[in-house]
Amino acid sequence: MTTDHAARWAWLRAQTPVLRDLVYLNCGFQGPMSEPVAQAMRDWLDRELHEGPTARPLLEARRALATRYREVCAKLMGADPDEIAITDNTTDGINLVTAGLSVEHGDGVVTTGIEHASGIVPSYYLRERRGADLHIVPLSSDDSPGTMLEAFGRAIDARTRIVLISGVSYSTGQWLPVSEIVALAHRESAGSLVLIDGAQTGGHEPLDVHASGVDAYALPMHKWLCGPGGLGALYIRRDRIEDVEPQAVGGHAAASFDFDGGFVPERKSIQKFELTTVSGVLLAGGVAAVEQYLESGPQAVWDRVRALNVAAERRIGGIPGVTVTSPHTEGTRTGLFAFQVGDIDPAVLVSHLWLSAKVVCRSVREARCVRLSLAAYNTEDDIEMVARAVEAALAGNLHPDAAAAAAPPAGGSVREP
Numbered sequence: 001m002t003t004d005h006a007a008r009w010a011w012l013r014a015q016t017p018v019l020r021d022l023v024y025l026n027c028g029f030q031g032p033m034s035e036p037v038a039q040a041m042r043d044w045l046d047r048e049l050h051e052g053p054t055a056r057p058l059l060e061a062r063r064a065l066a067t068r069y070r071e072v073c074a075k076l077m078g079a080d081p082d083e084i085a086i087t088d089n090t091t092d093g094i095n096l097v098t099a100g101l102s103v104e105h106g107d108g109v110v111t112t113g114i115e116h117a118s119g120i121v122p123s124y125y126l127r128e129r130r131g132a133d134l135h136i137v138p139l140s141s142d143d144s145p146g147t148m149l150e151a152f153g154r155a156i157d158a159r160t161r162i163v164l165i166s167g168v169s170y171s172t173g174q175w176l177p178v179s180e181i182v183a184l185a186h187r188e189s190a191g192s193l194v195l196i197d198g199a200q201t202g203g204h205e206p207l208d209v210h211a212s213g214v215d216a217y218a219l220p221m222h223k224w225l226c227g228p229g230g231l232g233a234l235y236i237r238r239d240r241i242e243d244v245e246p247q248a249v250g251g252h253a254a255a256s257f258d259f260d261g262g263f264v265p266e267r268k269s270i271q272k273f274e275l276t277t278v279s280g281v282l283l284a285g286g287v288a289a290v291e292q293y294l295e296s297g298p299q300a301v302w303d304r305v306r307a308l309n310v311a312a313e314r315r316i317g318g319i320p321g322v323t324v325t326s327p328h329t330e331g332t333r334t335g336l337f338a339f340q341v342g343d344i345d346p347a348v349l350v351s352h353l354w355l356s357a358k359v360v361c362r363s364v365r366e367a368r369c370v371r372l373s374l375a376a377y378n379t380e381d382d383i384e385m386v387a388r389a390v391e392a393a394l395a396g397n398l399h400p401d402a403a404a405a406a407a408p409p410a411g412g413s414v415r416e417p
Contacts, residue, residue: 012034028224033228044284058280072291090219099247101193101245110164112169115165137152141169203225221289234273306330317339347406348406354405
């Protein structure tokens with residue numbers, strides 16, 4: 001890491017107020033805003049308050065802001081602005097594609113056993129509603145890129161219509177060989193579409209959707225990019241936009257229409273998926289968040305978070321009684337670090353970390369682990385705080401309120417995103 005990079009991480013940390021009081025290790029769930037991002041949103045809200053949201057100057061400014069948002073998202077993803085649709089979040093983007101793509105009885109749908117609900121549930125619905133044949137590829141955090149590719153090779157064939165996978169798994173923390181999977185899918189089935197759940201990649205790893213050949217890619221602003229909730233972006237490769245029909249439609253879905261029966265649907269513009277007014281406040285925050293990440297340098301961020309993962313493996317993974325469940329190799333390692341601690345319930349341990357050390361992280365029920373999202377603003381001191389709290393728990397000093405705090409609320413459990 002260069003001196004300039006060290007200064008950048010220190011600046012990010014200083015500009016993120018929540019880090020003054022908390023050990024925040026949960027941007028894979030929702031990232032903390034920096035002051036510049038929050039200020040961009042405040043400034044826009046003040047303009048609407050004082051200038052009027054549809055007064056001509058601000059109305060034109062909001063249109064320009066939407067254009068700017070598409071431009072920065074395109075730069076983030078390695079795409080062109082006219083391949084970017086403004087969405088609410090990753091799940092919204094995934095559903096725009098799965099609902100709008102023609103999938104018929106017997107067509108193949110391929111996903112994995114390490115997907116978030118936002119990926120696996122839409123895949124199940126393609127089976128339930130369309131009669132698709134669903135193939136769930138079993139993967140584990142120990143798999144090498146080659147092993148993963150072999151597993152996909154057994155699932156993808158000439159009838160495969162859609163491959164829906166995460167770029168980085170939210171549960172295991174592993175990095176999937178997306179470019180190789182895309183090449184395999186396109187080789188085995190000329191009509192297949194590869195859709196990436198980018199919830200754990202945007203703002204985390206460097207992206208180049210054109211270079212990877214991927215057909216569609218959905219990501220959010222509120223996770224690793226540390227932007228506002230309720231905003232995302234969907235990329236669809238230009239020559240595949242016509243293959244995906246909008247299910248919810250508004251004015252952007254019409255190339256032309258009149259009030260005498262004349263109507264021509266829009267097929268080529270990706271804006272056909274955008275319904276109506278988008279909040280200028282959210283767009284301002286999204287632009288600021290993406291620009292902040294791009295100024296930090298995607299490759300530098302990627303190198304930083306993976307170095308922190310190595311540090312976490314060395315310190316936390318070195319504690320007797322701790323089992324690291326996230327990848328150990330450079331070919332699959334990311335900024336997500338996951339571990340188990342003896343027979344302590346991960347949800348209880350997460351509560352203990354919060355109550356005893358003000359550590360913000362999460363458990364992943366499916367993987368029975370505690371997950372730390374190690375962002376560029378984090379430090380080895382943050383890792384040390386977690387390690388000491390884990391050591392205390394193993395020594396029998398679990399916070400007395402941890403189990404009660406981890407219990408689901410009355411009336412049933414709440415599924416974490």
